[in-house]
Amino acid sequence: MKFIVSEGERGFLFRKGCFVKMLQPGHHFLFGASTAMKTQVNTAAPLQRQYSAEQLAAFCRDADFAAQTAEVNVPDGHIALRYVGGHFVSSLNPGVYRFWNIPEANSFEDYENTAPEVPDAIPLDICDALARTGVMKRVNVGESAQGILLFDGKFQKLLEPGMYFFWNCAVNVDVKIFDTRLQEMQLNGQEILTKDRVGVRLNFVCSYRITDPVAAYRESTDCTAQFYTAAQLTVRDFVSGMTLDELLNQRDTVGERLLALLRPRAEVLHFEVTDAGVRDVILPGDVREIMNTVLLAEKRAQANVITRREEVASTRSLLNTAKLLDENETLRKLKELEYLERICENVGSLSVSGGDLLGQLRDLLGHKDN
Numbered sequence: 163m164k165f166i167v168s169e170g171e172r173g174f175l176f177r178k179g180c181f182v183k184m185l186q187p188g189h190h191f192l193f194g195a196s197t198a199m200k201t202q203v204n205t206a207a208p209l210q211r212q213y214s215a216e217q218l219a220a221f222c223r224d225a226d227f228a229a230q231t232a233e234v235n236v237p238d239g240h241i242a243l244r245y246v247g248g249h250f251v252s253s254l255n256p257g258v259y260r261f262w263n264i265p266e267a268n269s270f271e272d273y274e275n276t277a278p279e280v281p282d283a284i285p286l287d288i289c290d291a292l293a294r295t296g297v298m299k300r301v302n303v304g305e306s307a308q309g310i311l312l313f314d315g316k317f318q319k320l321l322e323p324g325m326y327f328f329w330n331c332a333v334n335v336d337v338k339i340f341d342t343r344l345q346e347m348q349l350n351g352q353e354i355l356t357k358d359r360v361g362v363r364l365n366f367v368c369s370y371r372i373t374d375p376v377a378a379y380r381e382s383t384d385c386t387a388q389f390y391t392a393a394q395l396t397v398r399d400f401v402s403g404m405t406l407d408e409l410l411n412q413r414d415t416v417g418e419r420l421l422a423l424l425r426p427r428a429e430v431l432h433f434e435v436t437d438a439g440v441r442d443v444i445l446p447g448d449v450r451e452i453m454n455t456v457l458l459a460e461k462r463a464q465a466n467v468i469t470r471r472e473e474v475a476s477t478r479s480l481l482n483t484a485k486l487l488d489e490n491e492t493l494r495k496l497k498e499l500e501y502l503e504r505i506c507e508n509v510g511s512l513s514v515s516g517g518d519l520l521g522q523l524r525d526l527l528g529h530k531d532n
């Protein structure tokens with residue numbers, strides 16, 4: 163019987179149920195009790211998926227089969243990276259694997275993965291591919307950030323900005339990210355009682371950054387929350403020691419004084435405060451109404467003072483004019499003519515009904531008969 167093995171296939175010859183040899187592509191003739199089967203040369207999957215260990219052991223006694231396949235034994239606590247034709251294909255967990263070595267040869271790299279650290283020899287693109295399959299864990303520390311690396315909750319080192327990979331093994335890997343850029347914190351709606359027992363509501367804002375992430379992590383469970391509390395207490399202690407008038411009158415300098423008080427507390431928590439200030443001072447409705455009344459009374463008093471000052475200046479000017487007119491007859495006559503001219507400008511017509519008009523004009527102008 164003729165048995166044909168095509169390219170991309172291999173045949174296995176059996177006689178009375180026992181393996182004899184592997185058949186290469188071509189025409190083969192079977193006689194008597196000989197049988198054969200053929201299989202596709204699949205380089206993707208290991209041969210263990212198709213054949214049992216006993217079958218593979220029998221096949222390996224054939225020199226051609228042994229030469230055209232490659233076997234790798236991955237011990238416990240290790241992982242193997244498989245390459246076909248020099249290109250990365252997959253990772254292999256502990257176990258024994260055999261692959262077709264045709265049409266391209268297999269190669270393997272063995273790495274221990276009982277510890278989380280990944281060797282630098284593995285390229286980043288392969289690490290990224292392994293992270294997508296769950297073999298590795300990827301950690302990205304962004305720009306202007308730092309990471310605290312922990313193995314089973316124990317501090318290991320400080321991670322600078324960059325991409326990091328760790329084996330997914332029995333050791334739990336955790337990274338705490340700290341942003342070291344300048345950040346803003348707001349304390350809104352802080353209700354505080356001033357020294358003179360007036361309740362006010364403040365909005366406080368400050369700018370800060372973390373100076374030592376490692377110390378901040380080791381000494382505090384939540385350093386940001388503790389810094390928030392420290393800022394809140396600083397504002398309350400400061401405002402409660404001032405009267406309302408002092409708070410309102412010294413508002414421009416309150417920020418600088420609060421900054422000086424907050425910095426020592428922030429340094430203990432490994433924070434640096436660069437700027438601080440009171441953004442808003444909100445008064446209760448009744449206090450605001452009283453202050454508006456006082457302000458209105460002050461403005462009215464100022465307006466009255468200005469009015470009196472102008473009246474005095476006007477009276478003084480009239481007095482000076484009267485003195486000049488009394489001392490200078492010619493000036494007085496000119497002033498009379500000026501007023502007469504103004505009166506005539508407003509007279510549309512003149513009706514005469516008896517009397518000595520010329521005499522009256524002469525008297526008005528102060529003329530005397532010679």
